[in-house]
Amino acid sequence: MSVQGVHALVRRTHEARVLRVLREHGALSRGQIATKVGLSRTTLSEITGDLLSRGAVVVVDTDAARRLGSGRPAELLTLDPSSGQFLGVDLGHTRVRIAVADAAHDIIAAGHAAYDADTERARQLEVAFALIDRVAARTGVSFRALQGVGVGVAGPRPAPPEIAVPFGARFGAPVIVDNNTRFAGLAEAITDGPDVHDVLYVRLSDGIGGGLVVGGRLVAGADGMAGEFGHVTAQPDGDPCRCGKRGCLETVASVPAVLAGCARRGLALASIEELEAALRHHNPIAAAVLDEAAAAVGRVVGAAALVLNPAQIVIGGRLPRSAPELVRRVDEILAGELCPIGGARPAIRAARLGDDDGALGAIAALFRQTPLLDGYPEPVR
Known part of the structure; x- marks a missing residue:
């Protein structure tokens, strides 16, 4: 591989690390990103400049509201919100809750529906899909950019394929399934x-x-x-x-x-x-x-x-x-x-x-493992 090829590979690796950190943590300043990925401020500034010019990353705010000292407020960067959607579903004993987040970690839709405690799993899924349809119609969410579905279920063991297969067939996106209480724990962890x-x-x-x-x-x-x-x-x-x-x-x-x-x-x-x-x-x-x-x-x-x-x-x-x-x-x-x-x-x-912690935790789990933005075009150099 040529020197130019090695340089391009290293740069793509750095870009992937920056995108992964933003996917996992949401809006961060350039300084916070540099610390988490272990890059110099100069290198990080060059990489984020390219990502901003390509639309993969956008400026959403500054840290002025939470700064303790003086000085110029730092811009907060996040993934392009329209680049991905993430659906979290919590199938509890007596109700289903859903939440939809964009790539910037903002919740853009949510809802819940009840069913009896003895409702069979197939009927629970029918209620869940009907709820998703209603929420999508009400909020205008199309799921065209859906990157993944996380489903939390009651019970100690992950659900069998009867959960993952219907969601995968319905949305054509990767599906993860786990206990809804574990998902709730993850959601609580990231509140700090x-x-x-x-x-x-x-x-x-x-x-x-x-x-x-x-x-x-x-x-x-x-x-x-x-x-x-x-x-x-x-x-x-x-x-x-x-x-x-x-x-x-x-x-x-x-x-x-x-x-x-x-x-x-x-x-x-x-x-x-x-x-x-x-x-x-x-x-x-x-x-x-x-x-x-x-x-x-x-x-x-x-x-x-x-x-x-x-x-x-x-x-x-x-x-x-x-x-x-x-x-x-x-x-x-x-x-x-x-x-x-x-x-x-x-x-x-x-x-x-509150009671939406399982759905939020399912989304948090998706943020930590879903590939995103690989399709953005390379900049012209």
Whole structure:
């Protein structure tokens, strides 16, 4: 290969790295891009200049709103929004949610639809496709530039081809399928920005699941079971679990388990809303049961944190939304569970996103693996 050929190859490699960083993280300044791809400011300026002239990258804003010091605001660059679309779908137990993002990471369409808890998968897909059609008609999204589809499903294992094949046939785009709670964990991880790489996420709702983000990537595990905190033993002599074991975390800290714990102590509550009201009125039984659940979560999450050493622990789901004090109590338990052997203790916080976190996480997973912009023309030199 000639010297000119080597130079062209190196340049294309640098361009691909710049495009990949923008695809994964959204709008960044030239300085941030240079740091992430390891290029000098001069080289980076030349490459982004070419990408801007070709329309692959556009200027969307400056960082003036979040600058702390003085000086000229830096332009923020992002991929051409029209160059790609990404569809995220969350097939939950009782509803489907969708979100559509453009290449600049802006959500350009979203919607949801309900179905019964016992709805068969084929019917769930019919509801999902009908919802996508309605949202597209309402917003004008055509999916002509669709780069990929991410589908989150309830359950510990990735769905079989009955999920991927219909979506692939419908849209003619690559499809990834994973657990919707793991996708939610990825969505939560990136709410703190692109530099939070190691996050442990636990969702406490009707069941308990979770997700692990390691090195900025979602971890599924060898059999798609990574993050199944709900079936880690929390009380060896505890109640039977639907998985066949006894004393799983789900038998202590899920919404049904907390309501059942209150009932055993003489406080009959019919719903999570009634639990929330009892806690608001400082009912001692509700407070004691919640404290027991928080202690179990703290022990399980603490053991996982010792092994994985996450930078951050996020607790989401219906239970902490209704009982925010649970997160504070888990933090107190973690203080005693983690060994004081050096290094900072992981930050712990409540989840920030709502019920669309699974669809948003599916889109985030697509951003981290979908090729984009390979078809843009080479500049004339």
